[in-house]
Amino acid sequence: MAGTVTLSINGLVSHLEVEEDMPLLWVLRDELGLRGTKFGCGAGLCGACTVHVDGAPTRSCITPVGAVAGSKVRTIEGVAADPVGRTVQAAWKEIDVPQCGYCQAGQIMAATALLTSTPVPTDADIDSAMAGNACRCATYSRIRAAIKRAGGLAAENRRAG
Numbered sequence: 001m002a003g004t005v006t007l008s009i010n011g012l013v014s015h016l017e018v019e020e021d022m023p024l025l026w027v028l029r030d031e032l033g034l035r036g037t038k039f040g041c042g043a044g045l046c047g048a049c050t051v052h053v054d055g056a057p058t059r060s061c062i063t064p065v066g067a068v069a070g071s072k073v074r075t076i077e078g079v080a081a082d083p084v085g086r087t088v089q090a091a092w093k094e095i096d097v098p099q100c101g102y103c104q105a106g107q108i109m110a111a112t113a114l115l116t117s118t119p120v121p122t123d124a125d126i127d128s129a130m131a132g133n134a135c136r137c138a139t140y141s142r143i144r145a146a147i148k149r150a151g152g153l154a155a156e157n158r159r160a161g
Helices: 024-031 076-081 083-095 104-117 123-130 140-160
Strands: 003-009 012-018 050-053 056-059 072-074
Touching (some): 056 104, 083 140, 104 140, 123 140
Antiparallel strands (some): 003 012, 050 072
């Protein structure tokens, strides 16, 4: 039975009439038209569906919307509102990370969460944070370079500001 679920999505509060066990991914894509978050495996293994729930990277394909009611959700459409997210996106463009691009929203969301908690990550930090995000085009070296570049850009911005 459908009920009202309230979420803050990219800073906007939404009251949704949906089944509480509906995956967050489908609420975002089908109910709200936010199609940047992708369906990959449907089992939370590939990371294409990664969003932030209260700042934590979360697999939206296996997260029931009812479990995140009242939470703050950020998707790829809203990541640029975050200074770290903007920096990550700038580094992604500078390094020219995407090949096919399908996984990149999830990659950017995971990288943003990493750099928010660890502004200048080591290779081990990057490996740990990004391990659950698959890229079938194998752009992993460019992803790592972009994360390192974003960490450097953020450090430059902190010094300048």
